[in-house]
Amino acid sequence: MAQLFELRNFVNSKGEVLPYRILKPLDYDPTKKYPLVVSLPYGGQPGTDWIRQIEGSVAAELLSTDDNRKKYPAFIFIPHCPPGSGWGGIPYYPSIDSLVFDAISSLNTQFNIDSERRYVTGLSRGGYGAWNFICKRPDLFAAAIPVCGGGDTALASRAISVAVWAFHGKNDKNVPVSGSRDMINAMKNAGGHPRYTEFPDEGHNIWYKTSITPGLWDWLFSQRAND
Template structure:
């Protein structure tokens, strides 16, 4: 327990606090959307890896201070945090849920309650900053444990539960402040012998180097996420400008259900002429209720709304908005608004001069899933489909084998795994279909530029036509 160890402990305490504050900033800027960012998986891996190393430092401190109860309880916390981190990482990597997550979280929160109590009631309480930190840990983990237990027992009984739990978790990021103050006070208070054993020196050198590397990575990865967060933060202003050429409209079903959407009409439509209808399904960034940001969240809507494309491919451009907590289809355990979209399409065709043999559906990410779902649900409704970075149900391949399809995906996609598209294409080929598929080998989820620069794409889309309505 020499001065170098305390300085390393101070450094890691500050590093974890810095990373926690940066993540809290991201969360308060865009909310839970942060967890869907492609770069967040690397941030999560970095932050949790550094946190485990920080746990090792704290365990060493408790061991040498002979705070046995805190050492034992924090060992349990460390093990639970490691397992919980692995499960969350697997979910982020595979984009699939895990049944083990709630149980593991309860174990983590439960061990946190015990640990907090040891800081309050055992010998560790002799250190005032540790005691105050224990109070914060106990309160937060008790809240998380009880609310999750109650919600599992009585689903839906606590409104806005996820919001409360997120706030509690963000507040918990301040715990390193108390460790920081504790190490700082001890460093000033105690006199240390300058001698270092070989083991101490090795430990200090390794953790010092890891700490420096971690700081650099936190700054690098954090800056990457910051750019994306700023994109989301500026979305309202950007969306307002992008949506101006579109009419804001609302479809109301016979049951009173509403679908908000934007509609762009052909420029100077010729009398008696019928025009194609393009359904542009936005990604997750376009979900909302304000009937505005769906254009900003749709690559295809922006692409087709360019003056050159409007002139060359005149059409009605229909951009519905998916409400938060809903989907266009395929995504499990989430309400689907597909029928409302289909009804709105019929309503538009009764109002405007639309060619029913030239309906096209396209969309990316959430909209890519929706595109696969729409043609699987209504295979005879659409003359062509362009699913981008999405996925469908391969069991429906036989239903859509005759639908002209051109799918796109980035091979490095960490949001929607590229296998989602590959499986659909393979199933279609096996069913006797002839889909087109473009995969960008070096790109991830954001492939908008490469997609738009695909030669012959719009010529192919607008050349498709149903043989009969």
């Protein structure tokens, strides 16, 4: 998988560096616009091992297969997280979310990305990040798939313009199921219309069921900002 993705560095105005990997659409045509999928790695990989971190980008792994690249032509973006940091949404834990937002915006100057079809997804730490990203920068994303994550319910109202399909296992001992339930309820109370799938007999390891949920990927790639 690492061989498919190009390793790059983004440097912001402060000199902060974000290593990331990006995969172009199959048969990329620079005259056409393509969606962008931001796949946030979960925790557990060494922060300095840029190959091992890709293993935590579960959506990127699935969408980079030949069949899915043909079915869902898109740019796939995997940011790398330094040791001791995260994507935001976890209290008292350092976040590099602003740096990632700047890197995402910079891609518009390099590739023909459809600004109305940017998506974010992640599992566990990445699930928290997906919630955080759409709450902090709802203008950047048309849709999100947070998996066994959680977020700040006080910010949920900011994300009601973003299409959300969240997933969680009822018996999750790593990330309490209340994390997803509370965010979903907060969005609904603010006027949003998120989708939520809870697996009643599953714990934290739900990606194998999430990834084969009927209609999930067709739903994601059909979403457009301002629809």
